[in-house]
Amino acid sequence: MDEARHLSVLLDDVVDLLSVRPGGLYVDGTLGWGGHAAAVLARGGHVLGTDRDPDALAAARSRLGPEAELHHARFSELPALLRGRRADGILLDLGVSSPQLDRPERGFSFRLVGPLDMRMDPSGGEPASEWIARATAEELADVFFRYGEERQSRRVARAIVQHRTERPEEPLLTTRQLAELVARVLPADGRIHPATRVFQAIRIFVNDELGELDRALEALPGCLAPGGRLVVISFHSLEDRAVKQRFRHLAGEDAPRDLYGNPVTPPAFRLVERRARKGTADENPRARSARLRAIERVS
Numbered sequence: 326m327d328e329a330r331h332l333s334v335l336l337d338d339v340v341d342l343l344s345v346r347p348g349g350l351y352v353d354g355t356l357g358w359g360g361h362a363a364a365v366l367a368r369g370g371h372v373l374g375t376d377r378d379p380d381a382l383a384a385a386r387s388r389l390g391p392e393a394e395l396h397h398a399r400f401s402e403l404p405a406l407l408r409g410r411r412a413d414g415i416l417l418d419l420g421v422s423s424p425q426l427d428r429p430e431r432g433f434s435f436r437l438v439g440p441l442d443m444r445m446d447p448s449g450g451e452p453a454s455e456w457i458a459r460a461t462a463e464e465l466a467d468v469f470f471r472y473g474e475e476r477q478s479r480r481v482a483r484a485i486v487q488h489r490t491e492r493p494e495e496p497l498l499t500t501r502q503l504a505e506l507v508a509r510v511l512p513a514d515g516r517i518h519p520a521t522r523v524f525q526a527i528r529i530f531v532n533d534e535l536g537e538l539d540r541a542l543e544a545l546p547g548c549l550a551p552g553g554r555l556v557v558i559s560f561h562s563l564e565d566r567a568v569k570q571r572f573r574h575l576a577g578e579d580a581p582r583d584l585y586g587n588p589v590t591p592p593a594f595r596l597v598e599r600r601a602r603k604g605t606a607d608e609n610p611r612a613r614s615a616r617l618r619a620i621e622r623v624s
């Protein structure tokens with residue numbers, strides 16, 4: 326049932342940009358329910374994939390079958406898993422999947438009642454509720470501002486600390502408790518739920534999503550074979566900014582230039598396209614904010 330519920334974002338664009346050739350090695354760092362990887366397999370590519378979520382990995386395994394080489398791992402661990410093999414294409418489709426969001430027990434959604442957890446890998450790390458129970462007001466506000474771009478971050482942080490002090494018998498353990506607390510302190514603007522940005526921020530923090538992305542952007546381009554492409558789909562501006570800046574750097578856009586305006590050392594990568602491709606809401610509601618960028622290894 327789950328594979329039908331998660332529609333892969335920008336599927337045709339990914340297939341187009343990876344230009345899969347039979348027998349080539351394609352890495353999917355974010356298998357999810359395996360939609361993109363299935364398209365690669367269907368074109369004769371060999372798939373090596375990771376997901377840090379054991380449920381996603383199990384779903385991908387049953388969809389993709391024994392041909393694909395799948396690992397329960399973070400995508401920053403891919404260079405070690407590749408053991409020197411060079412990939413003809415690498416895909417990162419960042420963030421969480423619809424099945425993760427739709428399962429109340431995972432605690433990602435402020436619309437569903439569940440434990441305040443939000444870990445993509447529940448076998449390790451700290452659930453959101455534990456961090457919320459111990460963080461200082463400054464730490465909370467910093468996370469809400471940095472990862473959620475929440476302008477009222479201090480107000481929300483103060484309300485959480487006040488709740489902890491005044492109601493120690495009612496720790497914030499569920500998504501509903503936190504969503505209601507945020508809704509009490511932040512005015513509704515009618516467009517999005519007032520807790521949207523705070524939930525996004527906590528999820529990014531609990532899973533160290535930007536740290537993971539930075540490490541991957543640093544290491545994965547070097548794992549490509551010449552002609553191979555790294556394709557990244559991001560869902561919010563912090564991720565897209567990191568991808569854009571790193572890709573432009575790799576393509577030599579900030580490199581020293583000679584008198585004729587050419588880079589002094591030819592860059593090893595090129596931008597496949599200058600602009601990001603965008604998802605559309607008619608594809609899938611999640612796709613509306615999707616931005617896809619790709620680089621290619623030239624030497």
Ligand SMILES: C[S@@+](CC[C@H](N)C(=O)[O-])C[C@H]1O[C@@H](n2cnc3c(N)ncnc32)[C@H](O)[C@@H]1O
Pocket residue numbers: 331332333334354355356357358359360361362375376377378381398399400401418419420421422445537
């Ligand atoms: C948007 S979904 C991917 C959907 C997939 N492309 C498909 O077609 O079904 C993102 C997936 O990436 C996983 N993920 C996110 N960050 C990760 C990381 N750093 N390492 C490994 N998996 C990660 C999540 O657990 C989730 O299953």
